[in-house]
Amino acid sequence: MFVDNINRRSKIPFYQQLYEILRGKIVQGDWKPGDMMPPESELIEQYQVSRNTVRQVLDLLVQEGLIYRQRGRGTFVAHPTLEQTMLRIISFTEDMQQRNFVPGTEVVSSKVITTPIEIAEKLQIAEGEELAVIERLRLADGEPMSIEKSFLVHRYCPNILRYDYALNPLRQVLEREYRIKLIHARQIIRAIMASGELAELLKIQMPSPLLFIERVSFSQDSLPVEYLEIFYRADRYSLYNELQD
Amino acid sequence: MFVDNINRRSKIPFYQQLYEILRGKIVQGDWKPGDMMPPESELIEQYQVSRNTVRQVLDLLVQEGLIYRQRGRGTFVAHPTLEQTMLRIISFTEDMQQRNFVPGTEVVSSKVITTPIEIAEKLQIAEGEELAVIERLRLADGEPMSIEKSFLVHRYCPNILRYDYALNPLRQVLEREYRIKLIHARQIIRAIMASGELAELLKIQMPSPLLFIERVSFSQDSLPVEYLEIFYRADRYSLYNELQD
DNA sequence: TAGTGGTCTAGACCACAAA
DNA sequence: TTGTGGTCTAGACCACTAA
Numbered sequence: 001m002f003v004d005n006i007n008r009r010s011k012i013p014f015y016q017q018l019y020e021i022l023r024g025k026i027v028q029g030d031w032k033p034g035d036m037m038p039p040e041s042e043l044i045e046q047y048q049v050s051r052n053t054v055r056q057v058l059d060l061l062v063q064e065g066l067i068y069r070q071r072g073r074g075t076f077v078a079h080p081t082l083e084q085t086m087l088r089i090i091s092f093t094e095d096m097q098q099r100n101f102v103p104g105t106e107v108v109s110s111k112v113i114t115t116p117i118e119i120a121e122k123l124q125i126a127e128g129e130e131l132a133v134i135e136r137l138r139l140a141d142g143e144p145m146s147i148e149k150s151f152l153v154h155r156y157c158p159n160i161l162r163y164d165y166a167l168n169p170l171r172q173v174l175e176r177e178y179r180i181k182l183i184h185a186r187q188i189i190r191a192i193m194a195s196g197e198l199a200e201l202l203k204i205q206m207p208s209p210l211l212f213i214e215r216v217s218f219s220q221d222s223l224p225v226e227y228l229e230i231f232y233r234a235d236r237y238s239l240y241n242e243l244q245d
Numbered sequence: 246m247f248v249d250n251i252n253r254r255s256k257i258p259f260y261q262q263l264y265e266i267l268r269g270k271i272v273q274g275d276w277k278p279g280d281m282m283p284p285e286s287e288l289i290e291q292y293q294v295s296r297n298t299v300r301q302v303l304d305l306l307v308q309e310g311l312i313y314r315q316r317g318r319g320t321f322v323a324h325p326t327l328e329q330t331m332l333r334i335i336s337f338t339e340d341m342q343q344r345n346f347v348p349g350t351e352v353v354s355s356k357v358i359t360t361p362i363e364i365a366e367k368l369q370i371a372e373g374e375e376l377a378v379i380e381r382l383r384l385a386d387g388e389p390m391s392i393e394k395s396f397l398v399h400r401y402c403p404n405i406l407r408y409d410y411a412l413n414p415l416r417q418v419l420e421r422e423y424r425i426k427l428i429h430a431r432q433i434i435r436a437i438m439a440s441g442e443l444a445e446l447l448k449i450q451m452p453s454p455l456l457f458i459e460r461v462s463f464s465q466d467s468l469p470v471e472y473l474e475i476f477y478r479a480d481r482y483s484l485y486n487e488l489q490d
Numbered sequence: 491t492a493g494t495g496g497t498c499t500a501g502a503c504c505a506c507a508a509a
Numbered sequence: 510t511t512g513t514g515g516t517c518t519a520g521a522c523c524a525c526t527a528a
Contacts, residue, residue, distance in 0.1 A: 187488065244428065300496090316526080319495080
């Protein structure tokens with residue numbers, strides 16, 4: 001078990017601490033989909049915070065789609081949906097687990113290049129600065145699902161290529177070794193035709209369509225750190241979301 | 246000007262009333278992008294509600310992307326972004342205006358059919374029930390942008406095909422003539438290859454990829470009313486969104 | 491220093507679901 | 510009737526921005 005109480009001397013707000021605690025219980029499966037959560041009164045008692053603070057935390061979890069509330073009945077752990085994929089930054093591993101695939105990774109190449117102008121603009125750096133490039137083939141149940149090309153500003157994470165990204169998640173290395181957390185991203189979604197090179201890696205016939213995502217991710221300091229290109233096999237991958245109003 | 250105060254005898258919660266009021270001022274342009282909103286203290290004074298209630302309303306507007314807050318500086322009206330396209334149901338006309346295109350529409354066909362089983366499932370109706378089908382070619386600056394095929398449960402909107410959908414927005418007819426408002430939708434986004442028929446209508450070469458959206462829209466009574474297929478030219482259309490966490 | 495939004499408390503009354 | 514979440518109040522202190 002992890003920390004399960006609020007540190008009242010910490011500079012982190014109570015509601016963020018409680019959010020991490022409750023989210024952990026859901027993500028780690030202490031509370032399972034469909035389970036009723038402790039009622040607000042109990043959370044107030046257990047964590048010694050006010051009702052407003054508890055409700056602030058529950059609001060966040062509702063927004064995230066992890067729980068839902070029913071007036072008069074209680075608060076329940078939600079069944080996971082693909083919805084969450086579209087609004088939160090999640091890892092390939094998480095994404096595949098939600099889709100009931102076993103994830104796998106092969107590194108296709110990794111090298112340092114000088115930044116071409118198109119990417120320099122997206123990452124707001126000078127043309128010619130060094131970029132670390134990691135190209136990975138992503139597998140689902142052993143079959144190719146997508147190609148990911150990561151372009152990282154090398155100055156922020158020197159020597160990052162010394163790790164093996166078939167074994168280490170890139171985001172974990174960034175967090176643990178370089179204290180860089182990617183907390184915000186902007187992406188564009190397109191349909192494209194597979195090039196010969198991509199078709200070969202993804203084991204698909206030509207011509208075939210791909211779902212193509214270009215994403216720029218920002219660190220906790222609001223610096224653009226990574227430009228990512230993902231090429232998904234259109235026969236295996238689609239996006240889902242919900243609209244309001 | 247519309248209603249600009251809170252009806253304290255209404256059964257509608259204060260925060261919902263205040264939300265409508267403030268949202269109206271933004272949408273109708275009383276407050277323009279970049280403008281500072283009145284500080285919380287002023288809203289409390291003017292509308293005679295507590296700070297919590299004011300903040301509940303502002304939270305909603307922040308979530309919707311209409312405003313943003315800066316600690317120590319104030320609360321400001323946000324500049325519209327394509328972001329909103331991905332999370333709100335908007336019309337083709339609105340979408341094109343945001344993208345700085347002049348929208349246009351041609352009706353390709355309209356007819357009544359009996360529901361095939363795949364669509365019956367999506368709309369939760371019996372196989373063989375009547376569907377009104379409207380197929381429209383959408384233009385942007387006079388050039389083909391997309392094909393939309395609407396499948397409507399005919400029982401909910403009898404005789405809907407008597408209107409001309411080159412002139413009348415479908416959603417407007419549904420609202421005005423049948424009191425059906427589409428307030429919620431679920432959609433799946435894929436990449437596909439254009440068929441010969443679609444390629445011809447969209448004036449593109451074969452083979453070409455398309456961005457394909459399947460959407461089921463629900464009325465205010467939570468009934469599925471419309472199944473919509475949209476085929477976008479991939480060379481002219483892409484989706485944009487932002488991710489957190 | 492004055493004014494802003496961010497966090498937090500301790501109450502209150504209500505609406506709804508289930509027993 | 511009891512227990513749940515939904516709405517609302519009137520305060521408090523803090524952190525940040527700009528003058």
